[in-house]
Amino acid sequence: MLAAQIFAVVIFIAMFLLIVWDKIERHYITLGCGLLTLVVVFGICMRSGKAIWNTLAIKCFAAKDFWYQVSESESKGINWATIVFIAGMMIMVEGMAKAGFFRWLCMKIAYLVKCRTIPVFITFMIMSAVLSMFIDSITVIMFLAAVTVELSQLLKFNPIPMILSEIFCANLGGSATMCGDPPNIIVGTSMGFSFFDFLLNTGAVAGICLIVCVIFFYLVFRKELISENAQPIDMSKLPKPSEAITDKKGFIFSSIIFGIAVVLLVTHSITHLTVASIGTFIAIITLIANAKDALGLLKKVDYKTLLFFIGLFVVVCGLEETGILQYIADFISDISGGNIMLMVAIILWMSAIASAFVDNIPFAATMVPIIQSLAPIVIASGADPNTLAWALSIGTDVGGSATPIGASANVVGTSVAAKNGYPISWGRYCKKLAPATVIVLAISTAYLFVRYL
Amino acid sequence: MSQLIISVGREFGSGGRVIAEGLAKRFGIPIYDRHLITEVAEKIGVSPEEVEELNEAPNSRLISRKVRGYSNSIEDNIAEMQFDFIRKKAESGESFVVVGRCSETKLKDFSGLVSIFILGDMETKIKRVMEVYEVNEHDAQNLIEKKDKKRKRYHNYHVHMHWGDSRLYDISINSSRLGIDRTIDLLEKYIRARTEE
Numbered sequence: 001m002l003a004a005q006i007f008a009v010v011i012f013i014a015m016f017l018l019i020v021w022d023k024i025e026r027h028y029i030t031l032g033c034g035l036l037t038l039v040v041v042f043g044i045c046m047r048s049g050k051a052i053w054n055t056l057a058i059k060c061f062a063a064k065d066f067w068y069q070v071s072e073s074e075s076k077g078i079n080w081a082t083i084v085f086i087a088g089m090m091i092m093v094e095g096m097a098k099a100g101f102f103r104w105l106c107m108k109i110a111y112l113v114k115c116r117t118i119p120v121f122i123t124f125m126i127m128s129a130v131l132s133m134f135i136d137s138i139t140v141i142m143f144l145a146a147v148t149v150e151l152s153q154l155l156k157f158n159p160i161p162m163i164l165s166e167i168f169c170a171n172l173g174g175s176a177t178m179c180g181d182p183p184n185i186i187v188g189t190s191m192g193f194s195f196f197d198f199l200l201n202t203g204a205v206a207g208i209c210l211i212v213c214v215i216f217f218y219l220v221f222r223k224e225l226i227s228e229n230a231q232p233i234d235m236s237k238l239p240k241p242s243e244a245i246t247d248k249k250g251f252i253f254s255s256i257i258f259g260i261a262v263v264l265l266v267t268h269s270i271t272h273l274t275v276a277s278i279g280t281f282i283a284i285i286t287l288i289a290n291a292k293d294a295l296g297l298l299k300k301v302d303y304k305t306l307l308f309f310i311g312l313f314v315v316v317c318g319l320e321e322t323g324i325l326q327y328i329a330d331f332i333s334d335i336s337g338g339n340i341m342l343m344v345a346i347i348l349w350m351s352a353i354a355s356a357f358v359d360n361i362p363f364a365a366t367m368v369p370i371i372q373s374l375a376p377i378v379i380a381s382g383a384d385p386n387t388l389a390w391a392l393s394i395g396t397d398v399g400g401s402a403t404p405i406g407a408s409a410n411v412v413g414t415s416v417a418a419k420n421g422y423p424i425s426w427g428r429y430c431k432k433l434a435p436a437t438v439i440v441l442a443i444s445t446a447y448l449f450v451r452y453l
Numbered sequence: 454m455s456q457l458i459i460s461v462g463r464e465f466g467s468g469g470r471v472i473a474e475g476l477a478k479r480f481g482i483p484i485y486d487r488h489l490i491t492e493v494a495e496k497i498g499v500s501p502e503e504v505e506e507l508n509e510a511p512n513s514r515l516i517s518r519k520v521r522g523y524s525n526s527i528e529d530n531i532a533e534m535q536f537d538f539i540r541k542k543a544e545s546g547e548s549f550v551v552v553g554r555c556s557e558t559k560l561k562d563f564s565g566l567v568s569i570f571i572l573g574d575m576e577t578k579i580k581r582v583m584e585v586y587e588v589n590e591h592d593a594q595n596l597i598e599k600k601d602k603k604r605k606r607y608h609n610y611h612v613h614m615h616w617g618d619s620r621l622y623d624i625s626i627n628s629s630r631l632g633i634d635r636t637i638d639l640l641e642k643y644i645r646a647r648t649e650e
Contacts, residue, residue: 022514138520302521404525405518415523418530421497425527426516 001322004045008318011036012366015315019359027304030311030362037318046321055317067277069192076320078313079365081189081276083306085179086136088279092257093139094300095286098293099250101258102143105131107241110151115233117157117225121165122214124148128166129173129210133180133203134262137170137409144170145416154238160422161221161432167413168213168401168433172440174409175397176206179265179275182309183364183396187389189276190368194269201390202397205447209398209440216439220432253289257282312362320369329373340381344448347371348391352399352441356406360396367392387452394444402437404429456565457482457548457648460556462608462622465600466578466593468633469571470552475637476644477550485542486552489535496534507531509553511606532611553604557622558612567644570617570625571636577629623647 015033019026042051053059057077060066066081096102109127113119124144131140145163152159174181178188178198188198245251264271264278273281287294319325336342347367354363371388379385400407404414404426414424459476463469470486477484487501490508494501512526524530536559539551543563551560557568573581575597582593608616619625624643628636 020515022517022519142523405516408520411518411520411525412523414525415530418497418527419534423497423499423527423530424525 001046004041005322005324007045008037008041008322008324011041012315012319012324015312016358016362019362025304027307027311030308030315032311034311034314037314041318041322048321051317051321055314055321065274067274068272069274077317078310079186079189081274082182082185083309085185085189085275085279086182086309087301087306088281088283089136089179089261090301091283091297092254092261092286093135094297095250095290096254096258097139097143098247098290098297099254100244100246101251101254102139103147103244104241104251106144106147107239107244110147111235111238111241115151115155115235115238117155118218118222120151120155121162121221121225122218124162125165125169125214125217126210129169129176129206132170132173132409133177134258134265137174137181137407138412140170141167141409141413142416145413149416149420149422150239155233157226158224158422159420160417160424160428161217161224163413163417163422164424164429164433165213165217165221167407167409168217168436169210170409170413171397171401171407172206172210172213175394176203177265181393181397182361184393185275186361186364187368187393189274191372191386191389193386193389195265196269197386198393201386202393205394205444208447209443212439212443213436216436217432250290254286257286257289260285309361312365316362316365316369319366325366325369326373329370332370333374333377338377338381340378340383340387341449341453343374343378344387344391344453345445347388348395348445348448349441351392351395352402352437355396355399356402356437360400360407364392364396367396384452387448390452391444391448394448395441398437398440398444401440402430402434456543456546456563457644458543458556458560458563458566459550459644460560460566460568461550461552461571462557462569462616463553463571464573464578464597464617465604466582466597467571467573468581468628468636471633472571472628472637472640473550473552475633476640479637479641480548480550480644482548482550484550484552485539489538489551489554492538493531493534497531504531508535509604509607511603511610532607536611555608555612558614567647568622568624569640570619570622571628572617572625573627574629 011033015029018024018029038052038055042048042055055077057080060080105127109123110120113123128140128144144166148159148162148166152162175184176199178184178193178195184198184202187193261278261282264273264281268275268278287297290297332343332346336346351363351367371392374388375385378388401410404410404424414429417424457480459473461469461473473486474484490504491501494504507528508531510528512524512528517524517526517529535554539554539556539560542549543560548565560566578597579590579593582588582596583590586593586596588596605616614621624640626636626640631639
């Protein structure tokens with residue numbers, strides 16, 4: 001077993017270093033490391049066909065629980081539910097983007113507030129958070145940042161404060177729901193949570209933090225946003241929201257499909273449909289609605305991300321099956337001395353600090369089995385057994401906001417700004433967003449202590 | 454060949470930029486080198502000197518990240534802006550000379566592209582750098598090594614094949630053998646032979 005443990009750790013560390021090195025595409029890294037885990041750790045060292053079979057988890061597709069789940073259950077091995085759901089949502093989002101939905105929505109909201117800078121600033125922050133509750137934050141920021149730059153050129157204001165605030169709120173909004181950010185999908189599907197479980201727990205604190213952040217960003221950015229050369233706005237010269245719609249029929253269909261997705265996600269604890277069946281259903285109706293361009297939509301799916309997930313889950317299984325994650329769980333338990341408050345604080349802040357510098361997806365995937373191992377200690381103390389899961393979700397989702405590389409939305413937002421002539425340095429980014437992250441984490445710590453312990 | 458795009462990759466101190474300027478003059482076409490810096494500087498509202506610092510520079514790996522082709526690194530974004538600029542120029546049908554910027558790969562789909570790599574002997578390069586930059590031999594060698602290392606990392610980050618690998622270019626030439634003027638003569642003949650095809 002010792003050899004298996006050593007190889008599992010070496011493969012995991014090599015995977016992390018190669019991801020940071022950024023020379024090889026990350027899906028090749030995780031798939032390569034996943035293959036090594038299967039062959040070297042499970043095959044050669046452990047000689048366990050069962051471990052390989054459990055890790056690949058192919059049989060889950062045939063299980064009723066995978067599609068229709070009456071009771072909560074935890075999954076092991078490759079988290080196919082996460083992969084199927086993300087793939088389905090990717091297809092839906094491609095359909096929406098192709099029809100011009102996102103650009104229309106941004107322009108429509110700007111029009112509703114008569115394109116005045118401060119109201120646009122506030123509504124775009126809220127829109128960023130709300131959209132990110134259902135759609136991946138990369139897509140949200142891609143469109144929101146582009147429209148922000150366009151409006152800034154027309155209305156003569158500096159778009160950087162607005163883009164920074166949108167990025168932050170996208171990450172915060174993502175923490176509110178099970179489908180908002182990949183770590184939440186991993187936590188949710190691994191631990192059998194529903195959309196409402198997240199909304200009532202992480203969503204509640206995200207809502208409080210959103211209010212605080214809107215006020216915080218207004219106070220720190222208001223001087224930069226109000227231009228001395230601001231001219232009265234001539235709405236007739238601005239592009240009309242309807243001009244953003246590229247395909248009217250497609251737009252109506254994609255809006256309806258998005259509505260269906262939201263309803264299915266919100267009600268999935270009542271309907272018992274799992275996120276895997278919702279993702280599959282949404283993908284199928286999007287492809288039927290866009291039958292003529294179905295192949296084009298399928299081609300646009302980010303397969304690299306899906307493959308990245310598959311490889312990653314295998315590598316993490318290597319750590320889990322060899323008992324390494326149990327050691328880490330025991331270590332956390334030891335240093336916290338059984339003090340649940342300290343344990344929650346460690347999970348939250350350690351997740352946040354790690355996510356500020358490394359990809360939060362591998363981190364969350366690694367931490368899920370650890371918090372599952374720690375659950376009995378939490379239960380024994382009489383506290384809510386899911387507290388650690390909420391701490392992990394909030395930490396990984398919000399911590400990523402602190403630096404320009406902490407989350408995908410940050411990279412996309414700063415890149416869109418730079419390509420349009422507004423480069424954002426590390427200093428410029430961290431000066432405002434790192435304090436905002438600390439504020440949200442402090443509020444979240446207090447929230448977790450007061451509500452659950 | 455109605456459109457002519459001459460891409461010149463070069464080792465520092467090999468006289469590659471002067472050769473590129475000579476070719477631009479002989480064919481009566483514009484050269485994009487310094488212009489690419491001022492263009493980006495104007496767009497992002499900073500001084501050309503600040504862009505110069507980040508020009509043809511690799512990103513700092515530990516503080517950079519790429520997501521679906523988007524990067525937070527200012528170096529990467531400056532590089533992308535320059536790639537876009539030369540690609541648009543090429544798409545417009547314009548003939549031009551471009552120095553560096555991975556142009557031999559970024560513009561490889563344009564039939565009018567002639568890609569050249571200029572290298573040189575270390576001794577000759579040191580001599581040239583000592584003259585042009587008024588530095589001593591030791592500093593000249595350090596400067597050459599530093600600049601080439603930077604160009605190599607920049608190139609190999611944005612392009613899969615290796616900087617200076619002869620398989621990447623139509624012609625690779627050591628300017629120390631014939632000197633700058635005669636290298637220009639030879640390259641002119643080669644390009645004219647290509648344009649007559």
